Amino acid sequence: MYSTTYILFLVWHILSIFTTASYAKPISFSPQHLVESPTSPEEDLLKQPWIGELYGSDSNLNAEDKNAFKKTLQGVVLGAPLDANGGGFNAGLYELHEDYNGHKAGEVVVKCMPEPIDEKTWGEVKALKTVDYFIDSGLLFKPKAHGQHEDKPTPVILMKKIPGVIPAKTSLWKKGRVQKVKLANALKPKIKVEVVNWAVDKKILVSDFHLKNIHVVLTEKDATVESVSVLDFGFPGVYTVKPTVNKPEVEEWFEKRWKERVIV
Template identity: 25%
Template sequence: MLFGNTLQLLVGFLFVTSINANSDTERIAKFNRNMNRPWIIKDAIGNPVCPGSHQNEIVYKKNLTKKLGAIKLLSNVGKNSEGVYTFPPGVDYEINGEKVPGDSLVVKLVHMDSDYDSCEAEILHRIGSLRDHGKLWKEANFGSDAEDSPSSSPSGSNSGSDSGSDSVEWLDYGVLVMNKAKGKSLSQYEWWKQLSEPQKKELVEKTLVDIKNKVYDFLKTQQLLYADLNLDNILVETETDSVHGIHSFKEAHLVDFGFPGIFTVRKIPEPEEFDSWFYEQFNFYSADLRKAQNWREFSGTQLVADSESSGAGKRLSNLNHDAGTGGTGQAKKQRQRRRGKLRMIED
């Protein structure tokens, strides 16, 4: 009997594993098809064709080690970088003789192990976010503690520890000093977990509409396609009514313009074609979130329908307020204006 139960559990486990494997395979195949649209340019091995590539030695030439000795780790998330850093409060950064408040900047350290790593500097320059760039000598694998600052080798060369028994490896990283984007990723807000499922979905949908417009505008003005549509790469500004604990969407911003998330295009797709690509791309990156929240895939037409059926146009609350309860004076004025317009049409 015990053997029979064990066999059933094993068969069940293998069956579920097989389903998940097939699901992942289909999801990846769908992603590849989406990125193989005829208007997206890639090289022979499928990498992005981006401006400024093969320029690492030029872009990351100026040594910024001494200027960046005080930076603190902000986030070590990222496959192609050592992490994103910020300056301590009150520390300024000098750019072309001008002192810029450190809290308005972030610093990204790039591994420089790809010929495409120089692309990010060119792209940030195009969108007006790049403030400085160069290189930094830094202890290898540093960055596990957000409160620590990077150790910098004074001589810019390999050195040993004080005891002389252990060697310390120093590596050369590319440096990108850029304007700090406003907002946070949704999961970083303390009140995010307290929101109901409809409230979370409303906030994601409003974020998607804003980001979709920004990506399409970037595509039209720069002929570059932002493809790394991970929610961690989308910072959201919100407006908060501290009295009622209500949070409403304000604006969304893209971050991380590095390899391999930017592609060039042969032509600008029509809005309908772009919308299809955009939501397919986001659905791939948001698979875990949608599964956790039991959401179906997002689409442009779905946003309107869901807004009407689930009350997605209502204000967000992180306390004990129902999504459809209350409303600010501004919201009431907006409703009154809409009713006024309807009466004018009827008259």
């Protein structure tokens, strides 16, 4: 049996807990006490004052842009499928089997677009026109076996084929990390010129220039970089650029973006 003194002590202790709790300051859930989740450095880089909206934003599209997939294409004969190199915003890439409207088959890529047709697909067409890679767009009845065609047409874009391969498919890249770093460093200034000039001169920002979105041509003699270009203009990596932009701020942005997107 517990003593009377011990029982009284327990009662006093319990009462003191409830009394203290009743006078404690309540936890505040007012907005000023709620901390917003921090954005990533990559997201912050896309919040520069000179960067506008996604290229397919309604304010950047006109009636012609929104008619990009109204017509049914004639004379487009698909060739072999191509590797999408990990790109997500497409429903298949193909070579062209026959020449089309004065364009050699080997110089054209056919990109099948995911549905629905909306600002994302319209924005890509507009971006390709801006950088002069666009050939045509519309609806295509893709072939099936035995000379039959699909019942429902697929939205497609015909664009100029960018020479070369992604860096990972070059012989230099396969020689080890030292050569990978060397190649990436050689690509950087050339990609920088292209991206910065597009932003300043054409008011289009191509932000998704990781190494699977770049094609490079190396010389046969010493495997130096002969040409290099960004090849992905799809959602969500392309933005409008405000008229107030200046070259130094885009160059500074590129250096930071390169460190985040290009990891060797």
